[in-house]
Amino acid sequence: MIQNYESFATWGAIIYFLILSVLLLIGNVIRRKIPLFKKSLLPTAVIAGLLGLVLKEVVFRPLSNGGTLPVDFVDKFNQFLNLVTYHTLALGFIAMGLKVNEKLEIKTNRSHAYYNGMVIVSTYLLQGVIGIGMTLLFAYTFMPAFKSGPGLATGILLPFGFGQGPGQANNFGIIYEAFDPNGFVGGQSYGLAMASMGFIWAAIGGVFYLNRVQKKRVTGEERAPQMTSIQEISAPDEIPVAESIDKLTVQIALIVTVYGLTLLTMFGLSRLVALNETTYRMLNSLIWGFNFIFGMVIALLAKKFFVYLRKVGWMTRQYPNNFMLNRIAGVVFDLMVVASITAINMEDLSQNNIWIAFLLISSVGGAITMFYLHHLTKRVYKQYPLEGFSAMYGTLTGTASTGIALLREVDPYYRTPAATDLVTGTTTAILFGLPILLLASYAPQGITQAIISLVILTILFAGFAGFLFKKHSLKKKA
Structure with a gap:
């Protein structure tokens, strides 16, 4: 249990990653189960991001201003999000x-x-x-x-x-x-x-x-192969799995x-x-x-x-x-x-x-x-x-x-x-x-x-x- 601000600061990154993970899971459910979103081709991560934006502005910011969350919770969350955006772009490339x-x-x-x-x-x-x-x-x-x-x-x-x-x-x-x-x-x-x-x-x-x-x-999902071959995962001249x-x-x-x-x-x-x-x-x-x-x-x-x-x-x-x-x-x-x-x-x-x-x-x-x-x-x-x-x-x-x-x-x-x-x-x-x-x-x-x-x-x-x-x-x- 988080009992004070110091412990929250220590576990902050884990909490922020938890929030992003839950948003992605919820976004995936929305993308697959709600017909409007399923037909729209809106990427799951975009849906999750829009949910996160609403959550931050409608829930986190009022709670932060009201004292339930640390006063600078939203600011620190934004700093974390900017770091994730900055570094993941380079790592992906x-x-x-x-x-x-x-x-x-x-x-x-x-x-x-x-x-x-x-x-x-x-x-x-x-x-x-x-x-x-x-x-x-x-x-x-x-x-x-x-x-x-x-x-x-x-x-x-x-x-x-x-x-x-x-x-x-x-x-x-x-x-x-x-x-x-x-x-x-x-x-x-x-x-x-x-x-x-x-x-x-x-x-x-x-x-x-x-x-x-x-x-x-046709959509990307329709053109996607049905299964991945073992050769794609491990070629003969590669290191073992x-x-x-x-x-x-x-x-x-x-x-x-x-x-x-x-x-x-x-x-x-x-x-x-x-x-x-x-x-x-x-x-x-x-x-x-x-x-x-x-x-x-x-x-x-x-x-x-x-x-x-x-x-x-x-x-x-x-x-x-x-x-x-x-x-x-x-x-x-x-x-x-x-x-x-x-x-x-x-x-x-x-x-x-x-x-x-x-x-x-x-x-x-x-x-x-x-x-x-x-x-x-x-x-x-x-x-x-x-x-x-x-x-x-x-x-x-x-x-x-x-x-x-x-x-x-x-x-x-x-x-x-x-x-x-x-x-x-x-x-x-x-x-x-x-x-x-x-x-x-x-x-x-x-x-x-x-x-x-x-x-x-x-x-x-x-x-x-x-x-x-x-x-x-x-x-x-x-």
């Missing part, structure tokens, strides 16, 4: 990066990775054009407060909030608030609110699209070790950029915000290292197992989805004094993103357009976790390269997306800089989109 090359029902060539990155970045650019363009329009109509440089620059928070989630939106919101002489008041809340709306567009918008397409396509150490333990140890190297790498880069104050202010938050990208890159390098060790005869058996790595990725992504949605702070919406502009920008941004990806993905991913759209749209409105969640509804066993496209695309997007990161720091410096940023974003989007549509004409073979 590491698990996918460690997978050995497997035979897919549909194959793509290596150059496809660059197209994946261009799909992601072109959507970022489009969202940036929408965001800054609409704030510029508002500034000279009914929102004169947006005439400040930082006010106009918050339009860039649309791609950060939708595509990168609460972390990046929060970081850049703080940066815009701190800009002198006229920082954008409420920039942090605006960024968090935009990220929250991104989750709504990812879940509701994505499910709406899947339901419309479902009339012509259980000997002196369990095979699953080895997979977890590999993932955690790679993540440890990832954190060390990020820490080293953070110390390096700290040598210059301006560089540190611009890049430090980006380094820690892209933990999943660093993790995935190091996982790919680790996989190459294992291949080298086997080639020279220093390692005789294969340690990574695709089946178990897929299952681990599924677990952490489910945790991420329920935690990220439960962590939404409703006060960021209710306390924002520019909520009209916020609703207009997020609504137009979400709708145009869906329209753009609908036409683009059926060209770039001709052999699996539904899976390609699900992964990309979920990622480019919510986070990679919602992209995976939507993908699993139509491709639960990752039979298509859509999940791999998401991983490789995120990597190549770093190179293509560098101008956006630079403009995000340049635009808040004044009205002129914000307008220049809008022009550059428009030109870049026209170039990227034009190349993709021309390269992947529907008349050409995939």
Whole structure:
């Protein structure tokens, strides 16, 4: 029994995990037993997250304010949820990066990775054009407060909030608030609110699209294989399922070790950029915000290292197992989805004094993103357009976790390269997306800089989109 606050703090993480586990179980029951939800294709983790959000705001917060729960219970719960969201994203991508090359029902060539990155970045650019363009329009109509440089620059928070989630939106919101002489008041809340709306567009918008397409396509559950073969669990050249150490333990140890190297790498880069104050202010938050990208890159390098060790005869058996790595990725992504949605702070919406502009920008941004990806993905991913759209749209409105969640509804066993496209695309997007990161720091410096940023974003989007549509004409073979 928890008798005091100190004991509660000690057992807090266990209690929070218990809450998430119960939410997932209840969400699964709702998803399978209630016809409305069963037909909607709404992911179980999303249902659990929405339940968690209601539980937090309707039950936990009043009990915390009334003294039944510790006063800072909700704040600490939110901190825990943010940590789960942050770390599980990286762990999931590491698990996918460690997978050995497997035979897919549909194959793509290596150059496809660059197209994946261009799909992601072109959507970022489009969202940036929408965001800054609409704030510029508002500034000279009914929102004169947006005439400040930082006010106009918050339009860039649309791609950060939708595509990168609460972390990046929060970081850049703080940066815009701190800009002198006229920082954008409420920039942090605006960024968090935009990220929250991104989750709504990812879940509701994505499910709406899947339901419309479902009339012509079978669901993921119908296409799933009836059973898993023993070869998927244990290939002849792999370590046994259980000997002196369990095979699953080895997979977890590999993932955690790679993540440890990832954190060390990020820490080293953070110390390096700290040598210059301006560089540190611009890049430090980006380094820690892209933990999943660093993790995935190091996982790919680790996989190459294992291949080298086997080639020279220093390692005789294969340690990574695709089946178990897929299952681990599924677990952490489910945790991420329920935690990220439960962590939404409703006060960021209710306390924002520019909520009209916020609703207009997020609504137009979400709708145009869906329209753009609908036409683009059926060209770039001709052999699996539904899976390609699900992964990309979920990622480019919510986070990679919602992209995976939507993908699993139509491709639960990752039979298509859509999940791999998401991983490789995120990597190549770093190179293509560098101008956006630079403009995000340049635009808040004044009205002129914000307008220049809008022009550059428009030109870049026209170039990227034009190349993709021309390269992947529907008349050409995939």
